[in-house]
Amino acid sequence: MVEGWFTGRRLGDYITGTRCDYVGARRIINGTDRADRVAEIAGEYEDALTPAPDYPYLRRGSRGTAVAQLQARLAILGAGIEVDGVFGNETHRALIAFQKVHELKSDGIAGPKTWATLMTETEE
Structure with missing residues (x-):
């Protein structure tokens, strides 16, 4: 094999x-x-x-610092979204696009696999 x-x-x-x-x-x-x-x-x-990272599940409607971190990392990768800490339609679309490119479940939810891939892709 x-x-x-x-x-x-x-x-x-x-x-x-x-x-x-x-x-x-x-x-x-x-x-x-x-x-x-x-x-x-x-x-x-x-x-x-898959170990769960220290990041919460985020979905449309979520708010706060973790959402701003998600948005900032998506923005680093080229998503033209505002980093405002509000998980709205733009963030949802950007996350689904990221998930599709990385062959993750394209559900628009930032869970353990999405976070792990996002963190790896945006490491400095």
Whole structure:
């Protein structure tokens, strides 16, 4: 799997430090047999093993310093949003765009995986 002996595709073609395509990775061994269910189980394990950062879940309607931090980090990455500490429509759209680019669940909620990716992308 790691070196691609079975199919010519390596596990690293599907799973990296920032991207997990569990359905694609399933093809390395068993084609697409029950790939959706295996991907669901893998996602559940990943969620359970992902440490929650010291940042709260944020969504549309949230307010405060954590929202301003979220907005500032999105702005660093090019989102043209105002850093005002209010999670409104602009912040929601910017967050969804960020999540899509980084192949995260595009739900507009800043949870552990979104925060972890955002922090990694904006480290100085």
